[in-house]
Amino acid sequence: MTYTEAVKHLEQARFSPIYLLTGEEPFFIQQILSRFREKVLEEASRDFNYDHFQGESLDPHQVLMTAKTFPLFSARRLVIIQNADLIKDERETLLSYLESPCDTTVLVFVAAKPDMRKKLFTALKKKGTAIHCAPLSEQALPGWIAQEGKRRGVSLSEEATWYLKERLGNDLFLIQQEIDKFSLHSSDKKEVSLEMVQQLIAGGRSHSIFELVRAVGEKNLKRSLTLLSSLLEEGEHPLFILTMLTRQWRLMATAREGIDAGKSETAVGKKVPMPPSLLPAFFKQLRNWKESEIRRAFDLSLAADSQLKGGRQSAPQVLEMLLLDLCRPHPTSQRTGYTLPFLESRS
Structure with missing residues (x-):
């Protein structure tokens, strides 16, 4: 079952004796384990009936003895084995338990990417309940952010949600931490605006990276250079600035292809994640941007990336030259030999 299905399953309190918890999203893994502790165990007797083991140092006999111990002042005992893919010795002992598990114990095996060809995991999948916590896709992330905000009593505007996604990526722990901050600053229950999010995340910076991206998109050289100087002085990382500019060319390339193919802006807009x-x-x-100009902008950004990482020129110099090249008229903008990765199949 998925993360969402698992949350509903645990809310129903109809527990299986064996679970296999997998997936590469640590935030969801942690959330599911927290729900196991909350739903399986009674608060007053939690310390008496909760045991936690690590796979790399596991003693299977101790696990079996613990799993077969009757719970104290509670209906169930919870046993969690982290890093179950690192269990090395005496797997047969665990396999024998899987054949006849104790109905008063909930035993959870946790492994991010287990080798399902191994006997232990084959048996766990067959005998237990499997929960897989996959990372969120880029398309699903804004919806999750908005939902997580509502769960904490925070109403985020569309722009604020988008900014969080672009600024923090798919680090769900960090996103949750920032949403918790917003809940402290929005006690009046008003919608959290983009400006408020920028103020809290950017540490009071007077300008945002999105203002710079917009100025470059408008080919406003004077404002672009002013915003760049301000962002660098206020501590914005040069590589993050370049990453956001490069992302803009990707969005523009996708949109330009659709427009040039005769699609409406409404139809194309559904494919643009903003x-x-x-x-x-x-x-x-x-x-104001032809396809050849977008390709050239992408090439220039790639070159700037190499220069920043090479360290031969200062970051301000590299980025200033990039903005000069991007915003100044370029009469010989020709299609370069570089093909944007997501357009290769159509070129």
């Missing part, structure tokens, strides 16, 4: 309220400004910028 809040609908920001799409009009995005398409206004796009009208």
